[in-house]
Amino acid sequence: MLNGENTMTSNEIKTLDQQKVMQTYARFDVVIERGEGATVYSPEGKEYIDFSSGIGVNSIGYGNKKWADAIYKQAMKLQHISNLYYSEPYTKLAETLTKRTGMKNVFFSNAGADANEGMIKLARKYSFDKYCTPDSSSSVIASARSNPDSNPRSTIISLVQSFHGRTITTLAATGQETFHNYFFPFTEGFKHVVANDIEALKKELTNDVCAILVELVQGEGGVLPLCLDYAKEVSKLCKENDLLLLIDEVQTGVGRTGTLFAFQQYGIDPDVISFAKGIAGGLPLGGFIANEKCSKVLTAGTHATTFGGNPVAAAGAIEVLEQLDIETLKEVTKKGEYIKETVKSWGIDYIGEIRGKGLMLGISLIDAVPREIAQKCVDNGLLILTAGADALRMLPPLTITYEELDKGLKILMNALEGKE
Ligand SMILES: Cc1ncc(COP(=O)(O)O)c(C=O)c1O
Numbered sequence: 001m002l003n004g005e006n007t008m009t010s011n012e013i014k015t016l017d018q019q020k021v022m023q024t025y026a027r028f029d030v031v032i033e034r035g036e037g038a039t040v041y042s043p044e045g046k047e048y049i050d051f052s053s054g055i056g057v058n059s060i061g062y063g064n065k066k067w068a069d070a071i072y073k074q075a076m077k078l079q080h081i082s083n084l085y086y087s088e089p090y091t092k093l094a095e096t097l098t099k100r101t102g103m104k105n106v107f108f109s110n111a112g113a114d115a116n117e118g119m120i121k122l123a124r125k126y127s128f129d130k131y132c133t134p135d136s137s138s139s140v141i142a143s144a145r146s147n148p149d150s151n152p153r154s155t156i157i158s159l160v161q162s163f164h165g166r167t168i169t170t171l172a173a174t175g176q177e178t179f180h181n182y183f184f185p186f187t188e189g190f191k192h193v194v195a196n197d198i199e200a201l202k203k204e205l206t207n208d209v210c211a212i213l214v215e216l217v218q219g220e221g222g223v224l225p226l227c228l229d230y231a232k233e234v235s236k237l238c239k240e241n242d243l244l245l246l247i248d249e250v251q252t253g254v255g256r257t258g259t260l261f262a263f264q265q266y267g268i269d270p271d272v273i274s275f276a277k278g279i280a281g282g283l284p285l286g287g288f289i290a291n292e293k294c295s296k297v298l299t300a301g302t303h304a305t306t307f308g309g310n311p312v313a314a315a316g317a318i319e320v321l322e323q324l325d326i327e328t329l330k331e332v333t334k335k336g337e338y339i340k341e342t343v344k345s346w347g348i349d350y351i352g353e354i355r356g357k358g359l360m361l362g363i364s365l366i367d368a369v370p371r372e373i374a375q376k377c378v379d380n381g382l383l384i385l386t387a388g389a390d391a392l393r394m395l396p397p398l399t400i401t402y403e404e405l406d407k408g409l410k411i412l413m414n415a416l417e418g419k420e
Contacts, residue, residue, distance in 0.1 A: 006033050006043055008043070009043060009044070010031040010042055010043050010044060013031045013043070014029070014031060028374075028375065028378045028383075029378075030042065030048070030378055030383070031043060032048070034062070034063075035050065035058075035061070035062025035063060036061075036062050036063040037061050037062060037063065037397075037399070037400070037401065037404060038050050038053075038061050038062070038396055038397045038399070038400035038401070038404045038408075039062070039404060040062060040383070046381070047381055048378070048381050048382060048383050049381060049382050049383070049404055049407050049408035049411065050062075050383045050396060050397065051382060051383060051384045051385070051394045051395065051396045051408050051412075052383045052384060052385045052394075052395055052396070053278075053395050053396060053397045054282065055251075055277070055385065055395065056219070056251050056256060056277045056278055056360070056395040057277050057278055057281075057282055058278075058281065058282050058397050059254055059255060059256070059277075059278035059279075059281055059320055059324070059397060059398050059399075060281050060319075060320055060323050060324070060397065060398065060399050061397035061399045061400070062397075064281065064323075064399075066319055066323070067281050067316055067319045067320065067323070070315045070316060070318065070319040071283065071312050071315050071316045071319075073315070074089060074311050074312045074314075074315035074316075075312050077311075078311050079310075079311065079312055080307070080310055080311065080312075081311065082306075083304060083305070083306075083308065083309065087311050087314075088311075089311045089312075089314035089315045089318060090108065090309040090311065090314050092314075092318055093106075093108075093309070093314045093317050093318050093321075094106040094108075096318060096321050097275075097287075097289055097321075098289065100260050100321070101260070101261060101264075101273070101289055103273070103289045103290060103291050104289075104290055104291055104292045104294075104295040105289070105290055105295045106287055106288070106289050106290075107287055107288055107290075107298065107303065107308070108285065108286070108287040108305075108308040108309030108314070109276070109285075109286040109287050109288070109305055109308045110284050110285065110286055110305060110307050110308055111276050111284055111285075111286045112164075112165055112248075112250035112251075112274065112276035112277060112286050113164070113165025113166055113167045113170045114165075114167070114286060114305065114308075115250065115274040115275065115276050115286035115287050115288050116164045116165050116170045116173065116213075116248055116250070116274050116288075117165070117167055117169055117170060118274075118287075118288055118298075118303055119213075119246050119248075119272050119274045119288045120156060120169060120170075120173065120211075120213070120246075121298070121302075121303055122244075122272055122288070122290065122294060122297050122298055122303075123156060123210050123211035123213075123244045123246060123272070124151070124154055124189075124210065125297050125298065125302065126210065126211075126244060126294060126297045127151060127153040127154060127210035127211075128151050128154075129297065130242075131151065131152050131153045131210075132151045132152070152207065152208060153207070153208055153209060153210040154189045154208065154210055155189045155190070155191060155206070155208045155209045155210060156173065156189060156190055156191075156209070156210065156211045156212070156213055156246075157190075157191050157192070157193055157201065157204055157205075157209055157211070157212045157213070158173045158174070158175055158190060158191075158192055158212075158213040158214065159175050159192060159193060159194070159195040159213075159214055159215075159218070160175040160176075160192050160193065160194045160195060161175055161176060161195060161218050161221035161222065161224060161388070162174055162175040162176070162192070162195075162213075162214070162215055162218055162221060162248075163176060163179070163215070163218065163219065163220035163221055164213065164215075164248055164250075165250075166179070168183065168186055168187055169186075169187040171183060171186060172186035172187040172188075172189075172190045173190050173213055175192035175221075176220075176221065191204055191209075195214075195218070195224065195226060195230070196226060196227050196230045197230075198230060198233045198234070198237075201234065201237070202237070205237065205241065205243075209241075209243060210243060210244065211238075211243055211244035211245070211246050211271075212234055212237075212238055212243055212244075212245055212246065213246040213247075213248060214226060214231070214234065214245075214246075214247060214248065215247070215248045215249075215250075215251065215252060216231060216247060216249070216252055216257075216262040216263060216266060217251070217252050217257060217262060217356055217357055217360055219251035219252070219360065219387060219393070220251075220387055220388070221387065221388050222355075222362060222364070222387045222388020222389065222390065222391045223355045223356040223360060223361060223362025223387050223388070223391055223393055224355065224362075224388070225355060225356060225357060226266075228266060228267075231266045231268055232266070232267065232268060234268075235268040235269065235270075238271070244271040244272060244294065245268070245269075245270045245271050245272075246270065246271065246272050246273075246274075247261075247262075247263050247270040247272070247273045247274070248273075248274050249261050249262060249263070249273045249274060249275050250274055250275060250276045250277055250286070251277055251360065251395075252357075252360060253273070253274075253275040253276075253277070253278065253279070254275060254277065254278035254279050254320065254321075254324065255278065255324040255328070255329050255332055255358070255398050256277075256278060256332075256358055256359060256360045256395070256398070257332075257356075257357035257358040257359075257360050258329055258330070258332045258333035258336065258357060258358030258359075259329060259358075260321075260324065260329065261273060261275070262357065265357070269291065270291070271290065271291050271293060271294050272288050272289065272290045272291070272294050273288060273289050274286065274287070274288040275287060275288070275289070278320070278398075279317045279320065280313045280314070280316040280317040280320060281316050281317070281319065281320040282316070283310075283312065283313040283316045283317075284307070284310075284313060285308075285309070285310070285313040285314065285316075285317055286308075287308065287309070323399070324398065328398065328399070331398075332358045332359050332398050333357075333358050335358075335359060335400065335402070335405060336356070336357065336358045336359050336360075336361060338402070338405065339354075339359075339361055339394065339405065339409065340354045340361070342409050343363060343409070343412075346413050346416070346417070348413075348416050348417065350365055350366045350367060350368050350416075351363055351364070351365065351366075351416070352364035352365065352366050352390070355391070359394070359395065359396055359398055359400075360393075360394075360395055361393070361394045362387055362388075362391035362392065362393050362394075363391060363392045363394075364390045364391045365390055365391070365392065366390075370386040370387075370390065370391055370392050371386055373392060373415050373416060374386050374392060376415035377411055377412055377415045380411045380414065380415065381411055382408045382411040382412060382415075384408075384412065392412075396408070
C-alpha cells in the first residue's frame with residue numbers, strides 16, 4: 001500500500017476514531033477522503049459541495065496542482081530547518097506579505113491562537129519598553145518582576161462576541177463566556193466591550209490600557225461585521241492615546257472578505273494584524289505582521305516557535321498568494337454578492353439577515369436551530385457551518401465555481417424550505 005492510500009470504510013474510520021481519539025469535536029456523521037475544486041468525497045464516493053473549506057482554510061480548493069507541486073518540490077529540497085538559520089521560502093513569504101499590506105515585518109507561527117498570543121505579547125512589550133519605569137534601586141525587569149503592576153499599561157480591550165483562540169490567554173481575550181467554562185483562572189489584563197458602541201469603549205479607556213484587539217468581521221461569534229465608522233473611530237482613539245490597534249485577521253484574512261486583508265477595505269492602519277487559516281492553502285501556518293512602529297518591539301530571545309514559517313508551509317503560502325491576485329479577489333466579492341442575492345430571492349420568511357463580506361457569510365435564522373439545518377444539508381451533500389447562536393456560516397474555497405455554488409445553494413434552499 002502506498003502511504004496516503006486509504007484502506008478503511010467510513011464506518012471503520014468512525015468506530016476507531018470514537019475509541020482512540022479524544023471526542024472534543026461535535027463531528028458530523030461524515031468521513032472525507034479526497035477533494036477536487038470545491039467538492040469533497042467520502043471513501044464510498046458520496047459527493048459533498050464544500051461551503052466550509054476546513055473552516056476557512058482551503059482557500060484555493062482541493063487538488064490544486066500548482067500548489068501541490070510547490071509543496072512537493074520544497075519537501076524534497078528541505079522540509080524543515082530551525083529558525084536559527086535563514087531560508088528562502090520564509091523570507092520570500094515575508095516579503096510578499098509586507099508588500100501586499102504596506103506593513104513592515106512578519107513573525108511566523110503555526111496557527112491562529114499562537115499568532116494572537118504573539119501579537120498580545122508584542123503589545124505588552126511595546127508598553128513595557130515605553131512606559132515601565134524602574135524603582136530607584138533595581139533594573140526595569142527586576143522591578144517589573146517584583147511588582148507586576150509596575151507596567152502601568154498592560155490591559156487589552158477586546159469585544160463581546162469575539163473569538164481569538166483556545167489557549168488560556170486567547171480565551172481570556174475571547175469575549176464569549178461559553179468558551180470560558182471550566183478553565184479558570186485566566187491570564188489577567190483583558191476587558192470586553194460591546195462592539196459598535198464607541199461610548200462603551202471610551203468608558204473603558206482607563207490609563208492601564210495598552211491595546212485594542214478586534215476582528216473586523218466576528219466569525220465564530222456569528223459573522224458580525226464591525227461598522228465602518230466604528231472601526232475608524234477605534235483607529236483614531238488608538239492613535240490619539242498611543243494604544244496599539246491589533247486586528248485578528250485569522251478568519252477574515254487571505255482574501256476571505258474580498259481584499260487580501262479585511263482592514264484594507266476599512267481604510268484604517270492597524271499596528272499589528274494576525275493571520276492563519278487560509279494562508280498556506282491547507283498547511284498549518286500563522287503569524288502576525290507589524291507596522292514600522294511595532295517592527296522592532298520583539299527582539300532576539302523574546303519570542304520564538306519551532307515550526308513557525310516551516311519551509312513547506314511557506315512554499316504553499318507563496319503559491320496561495322500568487323493565485324489570489326487582484327482579479328481573483330474581485331471575484332470573491334462578486335461571488336459573495338451572488339450568494340446574498342440568491343438567498344434573498346428565495347423569500348424564506350425565517351431567514352433574518354444575510355451578513356458578512358466576500359465569501360465569509362452568515363445567514364441568521366429566526367426560531368430555527370442552525371445545526372439542524374446544517375445536518376440536513378450534510379445529509380444531502382453540502383458541508384456548511386454554523387456560527388454564534390443563530391447563524392449558518394459559509395466559508396467556501398475562494399476559487400469555487402458558479403456551478404458548484406449553484407449546486408450547493410440548491411441543497412441549502414431545499415433544506416431551508418424543509419423539502420429534504
Ligand atoms: C478570528 C479567529 N482568531 C483565532 C482563531 C484560532 O485559530 P486556530 O484554531 O488556528 O488556533 C480562530 C479560529 O477559528 C479565529 O476564527
